[in-house]
Amino acid sequence: MEKDIDELLEEVENKFINKNNEDKSRKLLTAHTLSSQSSFRCDSSDYDDILRDVEDHTDSKPMLSKSLTTNSSPTASAGIRCFPVYIGGSDHSSGCSTVGMPRSCSNLHCISCDFAVYTFDNFQWLPDTDYLFLRTNMPEFERVKDHLLPLEGCRAYACQCSHYATSIMKEVKSVPVLSWVCRSH
Ligand SMILES: [Zn+2]
Ligand SMILES: [Zn+2]
Helix, strand or coil: CHHHHHHHHHHHHHHHHHHHHHHCHHHHHHHHCHHHHHHHHHHHHHHHHHHHHHHHCCCHHHHHHHHHHHHHHHHHHCCCCCCCCEECCCCCCEECCCCCCCCEECCEEECCCCEECEEEEEEEECCCCCHHHHHHHCCCHHHHHHHEEEEEEEEEEECCCCEEEECCCEEHHHCCCCCEEECCC
16 A cells, blocks of 8 residues: 555656656756755756846857856956066156067066065165175165165166166166066056
8 A cells, every 4th residue: 555655656756847847947956856945046046047147148159158258367367577578767657568668667576586676766876785785775765775876867776686777778688687577567
């Protein structure tokens, strides 16, 4: 007797499932797994959102691929580096440099001492400025100003191992003693 009821229930359940399956497969999933509603509801609503999104647009495939591209674009666009890398005087615009738009790089980093490169506009370095002085006093202006001489249009650069001053725009690689690279913008 019990077996008969079980078989009957199973048969009804199968019919019920199959019937729903013909209607809408995702509703079957929700109905069939009442005990784990929450997870399926979540999946189902996400699915519905995607379907609604797709239905809003007549041509769904380009729309989906476009949204994927948009999601990945922030990482792709982050971290633009100067090319070529320029240093320049205080009159030159600073920022990110491109081939058609040379600018003095505003985010230089020394790969020799692993220290940021700081700039002091309208100054040049005294000839006796050396490694030990920079190592001890950079980047505090108050501590290095005694080694800076005012010079209009000049820009004094220094990390903790090297220093340089220029009034003209030039590529960093044209000064072989400098191990300065653009650290992106
Ligand atoms: Zn740069
Ligand atoms: Zn350095």
